Amino acid sequence: MTTIDYVVVGQGVCGSFVAWNLEKANQSFIMIDKPDPLSSSRVAAGIINPVTGRRIVQTWMIDTLLDHAGKAYAQLGEALDVEAMTQKNSVSFFPSPQMLQAFIGRLEEDAAYLSFPADQEKYRNQFRYDFGYGEISPCYAVNLAELLPALRARIKNNNRLIEETFDHSLLQLTDEGITYKDIRAKKIIFCDGAGAMHNPWFRNLPFACNKGEALIIKSDHLPTDKVFKKSLSLAPLAGNLFWAGSSYEWDFQDDKPSAIFRQKTEKHLREWIKSPFEITDHLASLRPATVERKPFVGIHPHHPQIAILNGMGAKGCSLAPYFADQLVDHLVKNAPIMEEADVSRFRRILGKDARTM
Ligand SMILES: Cc1cc2nc3c(=O)[nH]c(=O)nc-3n(C[C@H](O)[C@H](O)[C@H](O)COP(=O)(O)OP(=O)(O)OC[C@H]3O[C@@H](n4cnc5c(N)ncnc54)[C@H](O)[C@@H]3O)c2cc1C
Structure with missing residues (x-):
């Protein structure tokens, strides 16, 4: 024994x-x-985002959790010699005029973590967007x-x-x-x-487990210092790889990648991203939600x-x-x-x- x-x-x-x-x-x-x-x-993409949902509200206990996560990942990263967590703010392109209005309304109520950058043309070379963008900061990417x-x-x-x-x-x-x-x-x-x-x-x-899927794409043309979002998130991984996702399905048959997610996501990405990219992987898993x-x-x-x-x-x-x-x-x-x-x-x-x- x-x-x-x-x-x-x-x-x-x-x-x-x-x-x-x-x-x-x-x-x-x-x-x-x-x-x-x-x-x-x-x-998982490994993103820590302090706000959530269509109403862009702060997530539960976020100030305490951010403070704690910063220290915990720094300490673990040091012990393992890994850069564990880096700040990658989120650039959130509004998919509709309603979402732009919701963001502005939220900014007026409570500006913590939110800003509306003056230069709304900044990402025109990389992305197609019609209704501007807001920025969420700080956001972090954990190097899982x-x-x-x-x-x-x-x-x-x-x-x-x-x-x-x-x-x-x-x-x-x-x-x-x-x-x-x-x-x-x-x-x-x-x-x-x-x-x-x-x-x-x-x-x-x-x-209340739910299924999430993501594509991994390879691109030499996309910025790696931010997480970009337009309905889907595009998060930089190592090298020239990016994580693109995700779905939230509560009614699922299995935990496997599905053809429908791949089709929809590829179409969305090709409409959104201006430069060429290659899809290298397709992942799916269950979130242990409650x-x-x-x-x-x-x-x-x-x-x-x-x-x-x-x-x-x-x-x-x-x-x-x-x-x-x-x-x-x-x-x-x-x-x-x-x-x-x-x-x-x-x-x-x-x-x-x-x-x-
Ligand atoms: C597509 C997707 C994107 C996500 N993106 C994010 C994100 O950006 N940011 C974020 O914070 N969270 C994200 N999440 C959620 C996050 O992944 C989960 O909250 C978190 O990973 C749960 O961790 P866990 O350790 O509880 O479970 P898991 O990561 O599932 O780990 C459980 C472990 O237990 C093992 N195991 C299970 N049963 C047994 C057994 N009987 N015997 C031996 N081993 C067993 C499994 O093999 C696994 O290694 C995402 C999830 C998905 C699916």
């Missing part, structure tokens, strides 16, 4: 920050993750493409990684903690993203051996570092978890789940 403090299931952005925080808190752990190049964190593999390599080099699918039927709860195969631990922490829909301990939580749009953080209300960090929806890059801190502080120092995020608010639903297992 290997005896450790924690088993962590899943190495997306949630599991990564949990593992990193456990390492910093000198807690021993084993990470179990099935390699999946199409998990949510590996398909380098961060996640770098952290995985660190966990692997420390002999803490098991690359396989976690088999729920082999998990035993004991008075002291859990056992799984030949591992004994104080607690198990599930960071399994949309995989939680198959997790017997948490599948009854009110998840009905209340609040994450699931903390200890299972009926099984103190089991914990969760999940439900990040479309905002994993800003929410995960903050709530991974709360979760690990809770586990190690018994610090409180924000009530709105604490999974114990689902005591009744999770009680039902436990009884039917």
Whole structure:
């Protein structure tokens, strides 16, 4: 038997920050993750945008989350020697006169994060647009493409990684903690993203997973210092690659790339971008979103051996570092978890789940 403090299931952005925080808190752990190049964190653009939706309202807790994310990515990036997060403000082309009016109205109500640049002709050489653009700043791009593999390599080099699918039927709860195969631990922490829909301990939580797709395009002509948006976002990746997406589908048959998304998105991009580009990839994944749009953080209300960090929806890059801190502080120092995020608010639903297992 290997005896450790924690088993962590899943190495997306949630599991990564949990593992990193456990390492910093000198807690021993084993990470179990099935390699999946199409998990949510590996398909995401990595954008942190402080405003959202057609009404351009500020996202939940954004001032606190931005401040926290800046520090958390800087620290993790330094440890892994990766440039983890860079500022890339968002240039948002208005797709209609109504959206232009909505932006101006919002700017008059609350100008935080929004501006209406005087030079509305600036991007005429690169893009076709009819109704001007606004700028959202600061926005950030998280370099998930380098961060996640770098952290995985660190966990692997420390002999803490098991690359396989976690088999729920082999998990035993004991008075002291859990056992799984030949591992004994104080607690198990599930960071399994949309995989939680198959997790017997948490599948009854009110998840509202939705599917998102993106194209990866190659262009030598597009600016790389900003994220551009016109219905779709165009976010610079490494070199001359750009991420173009995304869709939000609540009624989906599978989590695979679809021909209809590709057709629609290619048509939109060719109408919008003036220079030639090549499509190099097409990705799809499920966002682990929740009905209340609040994450699931903390200890299972009926099984103190089991914990969760999940439900990040479309905002994993800003929410995960903050709530991974709360979760690990809770586990190690018994610090409180924000009530709105604490999974114990689902005591009744999770009680039902436990009884039917
Ligand atoms: C198209 C798209 C674009 C997005 N863009 C952004 C964006 O720009 N900014 C942003 O903040 N968020 C974005 N998101 C949302 C973001 O991706 C998620 O919020 C975040 O990645 C969720 O992270 P997670 O760690 O909870 O889950 P995941 O990233 O899904 O990680 C879960 C991990 O657990 C593993 N796993 C699951 N079940 C098991 C099992 N039984 N055994 C072993 N391993 C298991 C999986 O293989 C995976 O590695 C986007 C999502 C999509 C789909």
